[in-house]
Amino acid sequence: MPESTRERGRVEASRGGSVRLEDVAVRFRTKKKDVTALRDVSLDVAEGEFVAIVGPSGCGKSTLLKLVAGLLKPSSGAVRLRGEPVTGPRHDIGYVFQRAALLEWRSARRNILLQAEMRRMPADRARARTAELIAMTGLTGFEDAYPHELSGGMQQRVALCRALLHEPPVLLMDEPFGALDALTREQLNVELNRIWRETRTTVLLVTHSIAEAAYLADRIVVMTDRPGTVAEVIDVGLPDERDYAVTMARPEFARATARIRDLLGAASAAD
Amino acid sequence: MVSQSTTPDVPVAGVAERGRPGAGERVREAAARSWRPVALLLACLVAWWAITAAKLIKAYLVPSPAKTLQVMADKAGYLWHHTWITTYETLLGFVIATIVGVLAAVLMVYSPAVERTLYPVLLFAQVIPKVAIAPLLVVWLGFGLAPKVVVAVLIAFFPVVISMVTGLKAVDPEMIQLSATMGAGPLQTFAKIRFPASLPHLFSGLKVAVTLAVTGAVVGEFVGANEGLGYVIQQANGNLDTPMLFAGLLVMSLIGVVLFVLVEFAEKLLLPWHASRRGTAVTTTY
Numbered sequence: 198m199p200e201s202t203r204e205r206g207r208v209e210a211s212r213g214g215s216v217r218l219e220d221v222a223v224r225f226r227t228k229k230k231d232v233t234a235l236r237d238v239s240l241d242v243a244e245g246e247f248v249a250i251v252g253p254s255g256c257g258k259s260t261l262l263k264l265v266a267g268l269l270k271p272s273s274g275a276v277r278l279r280g281e282p283v284t285g286p287r288h289d290i291g292y293v294f295q296r297a298a299l300l301e302w303r304s305a306r307r308n309i310l311l312q313a314e315m316r317r318m319p320a321d322r323a324r325a326r327t328a329e330l331i332a333m334t335g336l337t338g339f340e341d342a343y344p345h346e347l348s349g350g351m352q353q354r355v356a357l358c359r360a361l362l363h364e365p366p367v368l369l370m371d372e373p374f375g376a377l378d379a380l381t382r383e384q385l386n387v388e389l390n391r392i393w394r395e396t397r398t399t400v401l402l403v404t405h406s407i408a409e410a411a412y413l414a415d416r417i418v419v420m421t422d423r424p425g426t427v428a429e430v431i432d433v434g435l436p437d438e439r440d441y442a443v444t445m446a447r448p449e450f451a452r453a454t455a456r457i458r459d460l461l462g463a464a465s466a467a468d
Numbered sequence: 469m470v471s472q473s474t475t476p477d478v479p480v481a482g483v484a485e486r487g488r489p490g491a492g493e494r495v496r497e498a499a500a501r502s503w504r505p506v507a508l509l510l511a512c513l514v515a516w517w518a519i520t521a522a523k524l525i526k527a528y529l530v531p532s533p534a535k536t537l538q539v540m541a542d543k544a545g546y547l548w549h550h551t552w553i554t555t556y557e558t559l560l561g562f563v564i565a566t567i568v569g570v571l572a573a574v575l576m577v578y579s580p581a582v583e584r585t586l587y588p589v590l591l592f593a594q595v596i597p598k599v600a601i602a603p604l605l606v607v608w609l610g611f612g613l614a615p616k617v618v619v620a621v622l623i624a625f626f627p628v629v630i631s632m633v634t635g636l637k638a639v640d641p642e643m644i645q646l647s648a649t650m651g652a653g654p655l656q657t658f659a660k661i662r663f664p665a666s667l668p669h670l671f672s673g674l675k676v677a678v679t680l681a682v683t684g685a686v687v688g689e690f691v692g693a694n695e696g697l698g699y700v701i702q703q704a705n706g707n708l709d710t711p712m713l714f715a716g717l718l719v720m721s722l723i724g725v726v727l728f729v730l731v732e733f734a735e736k737l738l739l740p741w742h743a744s745r746r747g748t749a750v751t752t753t754y
C-alpha cells in the first residue's frame with residue numbers, strides 16, 4: 198500500500214511534483230556588496246519523496262528552503278510548490294530550524310499547539326493530533342515541561358511535532374539535528390525515517406552530516422560552493438524502511454557517502 | 469541583630485537536589501541571600517548614630533536616628549497623609565508612562581517612519597532636565613496633581629520605551645518566519661510571540677521607571693505644592709527642622725524601595741518561566 202502511494206507520487210513528479218525549482222537564482226543586495234547565494238538551481242521533488250541537501254556552509258541551502266516556503270523571493274527563475282507558483286509565505290508546509298525556536302513561556306504541549314492556534318484548527322482535533330505526535334516522537338512524560346527543562350534532543354522533537362501538527366504535505370528541515378550529540382542524532386534519524394514512512398510527507402532536509410543524508414534520503418542534492426548550484430543529484434537506492442546498523446553496512450550506503458565525499462572534497466579543493 | 473551576620477554564607481543543604489525546599493529552608497535561604505545588605509544598612513545606622521552621639525556634627529545639621537524616629541512617630545498622621553499623596557502621584561505617573569511608553573514602542577517598532585520621527589523628540593525630551601521644566605508645568609497646569617504626574621511621566625517614560633523597543637526587536641527572526649508559515653497575521657504574531665517575548669526586557673525598564681517616577685513626583689512637588697513629601701521636605705527645610713527633613717527623605721526612599729519590590733514581584737508572578745531561567749535555586753556553583 199505505501200508502495201502504491203510512492204508510485205503515484207513519482208508519476209505526478211513528471212507533471213510538476215511536490216516541489217519544483219526552475220533556473221532559480223538568488224542575489225542578496227547589502228550595503229557593502231552583492232552576494233549571489235544561488236544560481237541556476239533546478240530541482241524536482243516528487244510527492245512523498247525524501248530529498249537531502251548537502252553542501253559547504255554558505256552555499257545557499259537555507260536560502261533554498263526559504264524559497265520553497267515563500268519566505269524569500271527568487272531574483273530570477275520560478276518556484277512551484279504542489280503545482281502552484283510560490284508567491285508569498287506558504288501555509289501548507291512544516292518548517293524545522295536548527296535551533297528549536299520554542300517559546301520559552303509555553304510548555305512542550307502548548308508549543309506544539311501554537312501551530313493549531315495560529316491556524317485556528319478545531320481544538321479537539323488539535324489535541325488529539327498533539328497526543329498522537331507526542332507518543333510518536335517519544336515525548337510522553339514531557340508534555341508539561343518548559344523548554345529550559347528539556348534537553349536539546351527533546352526540544353528538537355517538540356519542534357518536529359509542531360511542524361507536523363497540521364499534517365503538512367511538505368516538511369522543510371534546516372539542519373534540524375546539527376546541534377545534537379551523535380547518539381541523540383542517530384535516534385532522531387531513526388525516528389524521522391519512521392515518521393516519514395508513516396506520514397508519507399515530502400521532506401527536504403538540509404544537513405551537514407553525510408551519513409544522515411544517505412541514511413534518510415531517496416535522493417541527495419550535493420551543492421557547490423557559493424554561488425551555490427547543484428553539483429549532482431545522487432540516487433541512494435535503499436529501501437524505504439531502514440534499520441540503522443544494517444543500512445550503514447549496505448553497499449548502496451557506502452557508494453552514496455563516498456560519492457558525496459568526492460564531490461564535497463572537490464568543491465573545497467577548488468577554493 | 470548581630471546574630472543575623474553569623475548566618476553561614478554557605479549554600480543551604482538540599483539546594484542542589486531538585487526537590488521543593490521546605491518553609492524553614494526557604495527562610496534560611498532568604499536570610500543567606502539578604503544578610504549582607506541588611507548588615508550594610510545596620511552599619512550605616514550605627515555610623516549615623518555614632519556620629520551624632522559623639523557630637524561630631526551639630527544636632528541641627530544632622531539629627532540623631534532616635535530623634536528622626538521620634539519625629540516619625542509623633543507626626544505619623546501628617547507624614548502618612550503626605551506619603552500617600554506622593555505615592556498616588558508616583559503610581560499615576562508610572563502607569564501612564566508604562567501605557568504610553570509601550571504604545572510608543574510598538575508604533576516605533578512596526579513603523580520605521582514613526583521611529584525616525586519620534587526618536588529625536590524622545591531623546592530631546594529625555595535630555596531636558598525635568599527640574600528645569602517643572603516650574604513651567606506649574607504655570608501651565610496649576611498647583612494640583614497634574615504637574616507632578618506629568619513630571620513623573622516625563623522622567624519614567626524613557627526607560628519604558630527603550631526597554632520595550634529593545635524587547636520587541638530582540639525576537640528571534642526565525643520565530644517570526646515560522647509564524648508566517650503558520651498563516652498567522654501580524655496581530656496574532658504580536659499577541660502570541662512578539663509581545664510575550666518582549667516582557668522580560670520591559671520589566672527591567674519598569675523597575676528603573678518606577679524608582680524614577682518617585683523622583684519625578686517629588687520634583688513636581690518641590691516646585692509648587694501644598695501637599696506631598698516634596699512639600700514636607702521644603703517646609704522642613706524652611707523651618708530648619710532637620711529631623712522632619714530626614715524623616716521625609718527616609719519615607720521617600722522607602723516608597724521607591726517598596727514600589728521596586730512590587731514590580732519585581734509582579735515580574736516573578738507574570739513571567740515565572742523567565743525567573744526560573746535565571747534561577748539560582750537548582751544548582752550552586754562555587
Ligand SMILES: Nc1ncnc2c1ncn2[C@@H]1O[C@H](COP(=O)(O)OP(=O)(O)O)[C@@H](O)[C@H]1O
Pocket residue numbers: 225226227232233234253254255256257258259260261423
Ligand atoms: N538576508 C540575507 N542578506 C544578505 N545575505 C544573505 C542573507 N541570507 C543569506 N545570505 C548570504 O547568502 C549566502 C547563503 O546563505 P545560506 O543560505 O544561509 O547558506 P547555508 O544555509 O548553505 O549555510 C551566504 O553567503 C549568506 O551570507
Ligand SMILES: [Mg+2]
Pocket residue numbers: 258259260371
Ligand atoms: Mg543554513
